[in-house]
Amino acid sequence: xxxxxxxxxxxxxxxxxxxxxxxxxxxxxxxxxxxxxxxxxxxxxxxxxxxxxxxxxxxxxxxxxxxxxxxxxxxxxxxxxxxxxxxxxxxxxxxxxxxxxxxxxxxxxxxxxxxxxxxxxxxxxxxxxxxxxxxxxxxxxxxxxxxxxxxxxxxxxxxxxxxxxxxxxxxxxxxxxxxxxxxxxxxxxxxxxxxxxxxxxxxxxxxxxxxxxxxxxxxxxxxxxxxxxxxxxxxxxxxxxxxxxxxxxxxxxxxxxxxxxxxxxxxxxxxx
Amino acid sequence: xxxxxxxxxxxxxxxxxxxxxxxxxxxxxxxxxxxxxxxxxxxxxxxxxxxxxxxxxxxxxxxxxxxxxxxxxxxxxxxxxxxxxxxxxxxxxxxxxxxxxxxxxxxxxxxxxxxxxxxxxxxxxxxxxxxxxxxxxxxxxxxxxxxxxxxxxxxxxxxxxxxxxxxxxxxxxxxxxxxxxxxxxxxxxxxxxxxxxxxxxxxxxxxxxxxxxxxxxxxxxxxxxxxxxxxxxxxxxxxxxxxxxxxxxxxxxxxx
Numbered sequence: 001x002x003x004x005x006x007x008x009x010x011x012x013x014x015x016x017x018x019x020x021x022x023x024x025x026x027x028x029x030x031x032x033x034x035x036x037x038x039x040x041x042x043x044x045x046x047x048x049x050x051x052x053x054x055x056x057x058x059x060x061x062x063x064x065x066x067x068x069x070x071x072x073x074x075x076x077x078x079x080x081x082x083x084x085x086x087x088x089x090x091x092x093x094x095x096x097x098x099x100x101x102x103x104x105x106x107x108x109x110x111x112x113x114x115x116x117x118x119x120x121x122x123x124x125x126x127x128x129x130x131x132x133x134x135x136x137x138x139x140x141x142x143x144x145x146x147x148x149x150x151x152x153x154x155x156x157x158x159x160x161x162x163x164x165x166x167x168x169x170x171x172x173x174x175x176x177x178x179x180x181x182x183x184x185x186x187x188x189x190x191x192x193x194x195x196x197x198x199x200x201x202x203x204x205x206x207x208x209x210x211x212x213x214x215x216x217x218x219x220x221x222x223x224x225x226x227x228x229x230x231x232x233x234x235x236x237x238x239x240x241x242x243x244x245x246x247x248x249x250x251x252x253x254x255x256x257x258x259x260x261x262x263x264x265x266x267x268x269x270x271x272x
Numbered sequence: 273x274x275x276x277x278x279x280x281x282x283x284x285x286x287x288x289x290x291x292x293x294x295x296x297x298x299x300x301x302x303x304x305x306x307x308x309x310x311x312x313x314x315x316x317x318x319x320x321x322x323x324x325x326x327x328x329x330x331x332x333x334x335x336x337x338x339x340x341x342x343x344x345x346x347x348x349x350x351x352x353x354x355x356x357x358x359x360x361x362x363x364x365x366x367x368x369x370x371x372x373x374x375x376x377x378x379x380x381x382x383x384x385x386x387x388x389x390x391x392x393x394x395x396x397x398x399x400x401x402x403x404x405x406x407x408x409x410x411x412x413x414x415x416x417x418x419x420x421x422x423x424x425x426x427x428x429x430x431x432x433x434x435x436x437x438x439x440x441x442x443x444x445x446x447x448x449x450x451x452x453x454x455x456x457x458x459x460x461x462x463x464x465x466x467x468x469x470x471x472x473x474x475x476x477x478x479x480x481x482x483x484x485x486x487x488x489x490x491x492x493x494x495x496x497x498x499x500x501x502x503x504x505x506x507x508x509x510x511x512x513x514x515x516x517x518x519x520x521x522x523x524x525x526x527x528x
Binding site: 184195 | 328330348349350352353354356357358360362364365373374376377378425
């Protein structure tokens with residue numbers, strides 16, 4: 001009887017697991033389908049001249065360009081450079097933001113003193129800062145890494161510090177009833193309970209660092225995706241002139257606007 | 273007469289905020305003998321927990337003195353165990369490493385201590401859950417784990433700050449019976465803060481009734497249920513239980 005019951009349950013469980021699996025496949029298939037449909041529509045509308053393929057390009061052209069650039073313009077080197085700079089600045093931002101947030105948590109007086117400065121630094125337009133950084137630090141890869149850090153650092157510090165402060169008062173009290181010090185509270189309560197927060201902040205930071213790196217490369221670099229984008233838009237401008245187009249400037253900005261998110265998501269795929 | 277383990281002499285404390293000064297406790301004097309079990313009852317928010325915070329050194333009294341074994345408290349007394357309202361087991365640690373937390377903080381993890389913890393875990397039915405996460409334990413088991421975490425420090429004095437208030441009623445009765453027995457068995461001295469009169473009578477030898485804020489001592493009542501080796505649950509059936517209940521109820525409501 002019990003055996004029978006057991007089998008009955010496992011049959012139901014099996015059904016449940018099957019349904020779950022099916023659901024997962026459906027989700028993944030739908031995701032892929034949306035992507036393919038988008039590519040298909042893009043390609044078709046370019047071929048049938050619903051859109052001007054010279055301006056909007058087409059998937060086949062993009063693939064050809066990627067292959068071409070990989071072969072003749074070291075696309076992988078550019079991607080590698082941007083990736084490398086992004087990872088370095090991401091790593092430094094993570095270390096530095098945790099260190100500063102810990103300092104602020106240790107001394108509430110220090111955090112009171114520095115709070116307005118942090119808010120101001122965070123709201124500073126970083127893209128405006130990049131040219132200044134290059135003037136101050138010179139046109140070096142270091143400068144680009146600093147530019148990448150500048151975008152993510154202050155927000156990360158503010159987020160982490162706010163999270164650290166939200167550590168459960170009672171749990172801290174528990175440590176103090178054991179005769180623990182502030183250091184014990186930090187390592188046994190505050191940091192372990194902030195791990196999910198830290199992961200969240202890191203996810204945001206990797207994207208922000210990439211934005212900062214591209215901005216830095218726009219302004220001064222010999223290689224990297226930002227360099228490619230600027231280079232590409234300038235070449236495009238010359239073509240426009242040759243084709244007798246006048247509204248160069250508009251199209252240039254249009255092109256950057258299109259290629260930027262594309263390149264961002266491409267390099268994001270590599271990172272994550 | 274034997275020297276009391278703990279003695280409070282005319283202790284007073286106020287809280288200071290930018291809005292002003294609030295007297296939390298004043299003129300508190302009582303003694304706890306070794307092996308005794310004292311319950312503090314009073315209206316909610318009267319400053320009961322403040323008294324425990326003073327005893328364990330988290331707060332410093334502004335007036336009066338707190339003596340332990342006849343000498344004043346050190347900066348960080350390590351021989352006092354404190355159980356908070358919730359168990360506060362850390363989800364990022366296993367049950368076993370949660371129990372080690374206090375010893376770890378005081379840097380006193382030794383082989384003997386570990387053996388002692390193992391013994392306690394076996395005695396109180398937690399040995400199968402050493403590597404479990406706290407969320408896998410029932411409310412009662414969690415509270416027992418928290419008690420073992422406190423007992424692992426081998427404290428001379430246990431402070432219990434409404435340690436059962438987060439539990440549902442049935443679990444609460446069982447756990448308080450459990451913990452009351454464990455404390456008797458391990459021959460610990462304890463101070464329990466509660467707003468539950470029945471709980472105070474069933475567990476303590478002495479009940480101290482406090483007034484509204486600022487807390488002062490209204491009355492000290494010795495509980496004698498004429499029942500040798502009573503357990504907290506059995507105490508509730510004692511004929512004298514109701515008498516004490518009514519007396520304390522009267523004291524709390526100001527018509528005794």
